[in-house]
Amino acid sequence: MxxxxxxxxxxxxxxxxxxxxxxxxxxxxxxxxxxxxxxxxxxxxxxxxxxxxxxxxxxxxxxxxxxxxxxxxxxxxxxxxxxxxxxxxxxxxxxxxxxxxxxxxxxxxxxxxxxxxxxxxxxxxxxxxxxxxxxxxxxxGNHDLRLLMGLLALARKKDVGNQHFFVRMGKKVVPLFREVFDEYLADTKWDQKIPDEDTCRQLLFPGDDWFKEFPFHAAGFLTSEGIDREVRKMESKNHSFEKHCHAAGLSLRQVYATSLKCQQLFLHKKGEFHWFFRKMAxxxxxxxxxxxxxxxxxxxxxxxxxxxxxxxxxxxxxxxxxxxxxxxxxxxxxxxxxxxxxxxxxxxxxxxxxxxxxxxxxxxxxxxxxxxxxxxxxxxxxxxxxxxxxxxxxxxxxxxxxxxxxxxxxxxxxxxxxxxxxxxxxxxxxxxxxxxxxxxxxxx
Structure with missing residues (x-):
């Protein structure tokens, strides 16, 4: 035919x-x-x-x-x-x-x-x-919004409900960070105002008490299956996220600097990709x-x-x-x-x-x-x-x-x-x- x-x-x-x-x-x-x-x-x-x-x-x-x-x-x-x-x-x-x-x-x-x-x-x-x-x-899409949640979580006051959103993006966001770092930061003095590696880890990762507190925080919002799935997912990502960053040649200082650049690109009105989330339905x-x-x-x-x-x-x-x-x-x-x-x-x-x-x-x-x-x-x-x-x-x-x-x-x-x-x-x-x-x- x-x-x-x-x-x-x-x-x-x-x-x-x-x-x-x-x-x-x-x-x-x-x-x-x-x-x-x-x-x-x-x-x-x-x-x-x-x-x-x-x-x-x-x-x-x-x-x-x-x-x-x-x-x-x-x-x-x-x-x-x-x-x-x-x-x-x-x-x-x-x-x-x-x-x-x-x-x-x-x-x-x-x-x-x-x-x-x-x-x-x-x-x-x-x-x-x-x-x-x-x-x-x-x-x-869920991958698009995961980036937005991760960037917003860093920009807002940290609490039990949001402190896991950055690491929750997982390994699939690492290629984006690599691209942004290489294109916008690699040949600049990106590290001048970026804290040390341990401080960046504390800023990016959920606290130790998150895994105990989240199930109580999520009760009534998520099904019991949903809570269990979220905690298991975060246990895996919390353990592996830094390894995936290092495998891509990114230290946590570079990841934190890149996340700040992404906030500028996606969230600020003059950012190159500010249109992306604004036009989204x-x-x-x-x-x-x-x-x-x-x-x-x-x-x-x-x-x-x-x-x-x-x-x-x-x-x-x-x-x-x-x-x-x-x-x-x-x-x-x-x-x-x-x-x-x-x-x-x-x-x-x-x-x-x-x-x-x-x-x-x-x-x-x-x-x-x-x-x-x-x-x-x-x-x-x-x-x-x-x-x-x-x-x-x-x-x-x-x-x-x-x-x-x-x-x-x-x-x-x-x-x-x-x-x-x-x-x-x-x-x-x-x-x-x-x-x-x-x-x-x-x-x-």
Whole structure:
């Protein structure tokens, strides 16, 4: 079959991208690995939902999630989706929008940061889209917000609820610190006002009593499974974080100096990347589709029903500024970019799913759960989910036995349906509007 998506321009700069993409398309596979018809929470849905027709976004949406600091993968995915091209210069940072790119909305599904190899270049690639006046929606990912929590924790008064947030970032943030130190500090007198190594350790790490006090502090906010998981995670990271820094050639003095530079870059109004968190949204609703990084819970379902996405996004930013970090990061709002529907996460039950459907949301498009065989459409908690994290960054791919950097995107358009494009699947997956409607009815 011929491809239902625009064929990317066969320019010299695109040859390597074209060679790694499928050239044919097939109907979306209906099997246990792609469409899971098992509803995890069985219940009877009011008949009115079964009569609902899915409403599609007014304009074509290109969803690219979890680029994880791989600018090459991100730009190649934009080109593969037909929304950008390189006309004159090779290499990163030289994109222009295509005709399709000027008409479409590009939704970046979160997790722009961490892992590597090019955090700063990835941020500049996203910024370039804004400069090109593309319609861009940038969603919050858990890795993105972990950096913000770590930087804010250093800037605010230390307490039981926030003193672990810096080390909680873990080894995956170390490549970013290495990049920032090399680009902004290496050839400067960075160490003039930085305290000694032991003092930096005390400033960066949680105190010895944190592990005893945190379970009491978190009682009533987290499930018991969530508290146990958080303490175990911190025991591991507290033990290994300094080792990972040293393995990257960074002393704790350098890490502390770099964190102060990151505060300047990301948090100060004149910082190069101040736009990143300022432009970020928690959720985006387009027709019956809700785009987010991870998932939903009962409380967020009620918020979306009673107040809508505009309120949710406003609450996201206001809580970052006004509430203590602990209350924010373990709240329903943050659960939206963290959950995997585990026992440790805030629950999504019949009540929440009912509210979500009443809010006119029938399909969740998410990242967060990386897949090695392209996108998957599945039914979770009685709600249709499109899992669209297709393992783009080269470091994750190497660890999972995949070649080079990833290429792919999820396209959502009423005329075509849902298109799953991935260099790791032999064909382009296409699900028509009618087929998705059938799966929605099946879910309820």
């Amino acid at each position: 011929s491809s239902p998506i625009p064929v990317i321009s066969p320019r010299l700069n695109h040859t390597d991208i074209i060679a790694r993409l499928p050239s044919e398309w097939t109907a979306w596979p209906r099997d246990a690995s792609s469409v899971n018809s098992h509803v995890l929470t069985a219940y009877k849905t009011p008949p009115r939902f079964k009569k609902d027709k899915l409403r599609w976004p007014k304009r074509s949406v290109v969803f690219i999630s979890d680029p994880h600091a791989d600018a090459q993968a991100f730009e190649a995915s934009l080109i593969a989706a037909g929304v950008a091209e390189r006309k004159k210069k090779a290499g990163l940072g030289h994109l222009t929008l295509t005709k399709k790119g000027k008409k479409s909305e590009i939704i970046v599904g979160g997790d722009c940061l961490d892992k590597g190899p090019s955090n700063l270049e990835l941020l500049r690639s996203v910024k370039q889209l804004y400069k090109l006046k593309a319609r861009v929606t940038l969603l919050a 928690l959720v985006a609703k387009r027709g019956s589709f809700l785009f987010l990084h991870a998932g939903l819970d009962d409380s967020m379902g009620e918020i979306l029903l009673k107040s809508g996405t505009k309120y949710a996004n406003k609450a996201f930013h206001r809580n970052l500024k006004r509430r203590d970090l602990f209350s924010f990061y373990y709240s329903s709002i943050a659960n939206t970019f963290r959950t995997k529907y585990r026992d440790a996460d805030l629950p999504l039950t019949v009540r929440g799913v009912d509210a979500i459907h009443k809010a006119g949301i029938h399909v969740v498009v998410q990242g967060h759960i990386n897949r090695q065989q392209g996108q998957r459409v599945t039914i979770k908690k009685g709600l249709v989910h499109v899992e669209a994290d297709i393992t783009l960054d080269c470091h994750s791919r190497k660890a999972e036995g995949l070649d080079s950097y990833g290429i792919g995107a999820t396209l959502i358009d009423k005329k075509v349906g849902i298109v799953g494009l991935s260099c790791d699947y032999p064909t382009v997956k296409v699900m028509t509007a009618d087929e998705l409607q059938d799966i929605y009815v099946e879910s309820v």
